Amino acid sequence: MKRNQKVAAQRIQKEKFARIQFPVLTPKNENQRLYFDALKHDTLVVASGSAGTGKTIVACYHAARKLHYKDIKKVVLLRAYQPLAGRSIGFLPGTAEEKLIPYYQQLLDYFEDCLGKASVEISVKSKEIEICSLETIRGRSWEDCIVIVDEAQNLYPQEVQALMTRIGENCQMIICGDDSGIQTDVKKGMDGLTYLQKVCDKYNISDTSFIKFCRDDIVRSGMTREFVVAFEEEYLLEQQGKGIIKEAKRG
Numbered sequence: 001m002k003r004n005q006k007v008a009a010q011r012i013q014k015e016k017f018a019r020i021q022f023p024v025l026t027p028k029n030e031n032q033r034l035y036f037d038a039l040k041h042d043t044l045v046v047a048s049g050s051a052g053t054g055k056t057i058v059a060c061y062h063a064a065r066k067l068h069y070k071d072i073k074k075v076v077l078l079r080a081y082q083p084l085a086g087r088s089i090g091f092l093p094g095t096a097e098e099k100l101i102p103y104y105q106q107l108l109d110y111f112e113d114c115l116g117k118a119s120v121e122i123s124v125k126s127k128e129i130e131i132c133s134l135e136t137i138r139g140r141s142w143e144d145c146i147v148i149v150d151e152a153q154n155l156y157p158q159e160v161q162a163l164m165t166r167i168g169e170n171c172q173m174i175i176c177g178d179d180s181g182i183q184t185d186v187k188k189g190m191d192g193l194t195y196l197q198k199v200c201d202k203y204n205i206s207d208t209s210f211i212k213f214c215r216d217d218i219v220r221s222g223m224t225r226e227f228v229v230a231f232e233e234e235y236l237l238e239q240q241g242k243g244i245i246k247e248a249k250r251g
Contacts, residue, residue: 022068023114025061031217032058038209039174043167044200046175048152048193049213050228052220055176056150060110062174063146067128068115072170073144076130077107078137078163080154080177080192097124100131107150134159143168152177153184155192164196180228181235 027033032054038045039062047055063075081103101108111129112120123129134155149155149163152175167173177193178184184191190198200208215232218225237243 022065023061025058028054028219029217031211031213032219034209035211036062038211039172042207042209043171044164044173044175044205044208046152046177046193046196046208046210047213048175048177048179048210050180050215050218050232051178052218052224052228053213054217054219055213056107056148057110059148059150059174059176060107061114063148064111064114066146067123072146074128074130075111076132076142076145076147077104078132078134078147078149079103079107080134080149080151080159097131100133104131107148134162137162137166140166141168142166142171142173144170145172147171147173149173149175150177152193153179153191154186155196156186157190157192157195160192160196160199180232181239 066072
């Protein structure tokens with residue numbers, strides 16, 4: 001065994017020894033309880049609503065636990081990433097996967113909290129945790145895995161159509177997004193998250209759950225809650241032609 005492989009194996013063994021049992025994460029409110037319950041039973045679980053409500057961390061915890069106990073063969077991570085407010089640092093160096101990692105770091109951090117850093121590094125290299133881009137999903141079929149789609153408020157309807165038709169045997173798809181309006185970069189037409197719910201409702205798609213979080217469910221810091229409330233209120237005012245930005249333009 002090469003030295004670096006031996007060192008990696010030793011690091012994983014130490015982390016496993018340190019974790020006598022898998023970390024415990026419990027629901028902090030009623031909507032999180034519904035979310036945990038849906039993850040136990042449904043093939044498609046959509047968690048939407050205000051930032052800071054635990055949508056993504058619960059999805060990652062659930063997937064990490066299933067991977068840890070070998071209930072699934074792999075986890076696929078997808079993120080509807082967009083340059084923030086039109087800003088971009090430009091093209092990144094490295095392979096396609098290396099280019100994507102900065103956009104997925106928070107998801108990987110959640111997995112590291114559950115499985116350990118060395119274990120996650122090895123899982124990413126072995127594709128047990130696969131970082132995937134939306135551009136490459138056509139023609140694929142996901143089986144024996146959990147697919148997590150984050151920042152889904154930035155999906156377009158065509159991307160939702162491609163995603164939903166990739167679900168294979170023993171595949172669960174978890175979609176997380178903030179549909180409050182303040183986080184979406186889809187400015188024209190219907191965003192994919194809204195489109196998905198309307199399709200499921202209209203055609204009575206089975207084995208699905210939609211969990212809607214609100215500002216009262218925020219479990220992040222108190223300041224996060226204050227800002228979420230403020231930004232959501234401003235967004236509603238902007239729709240009425242009011243709000244700070246609108247007033248400044250008129251002034």
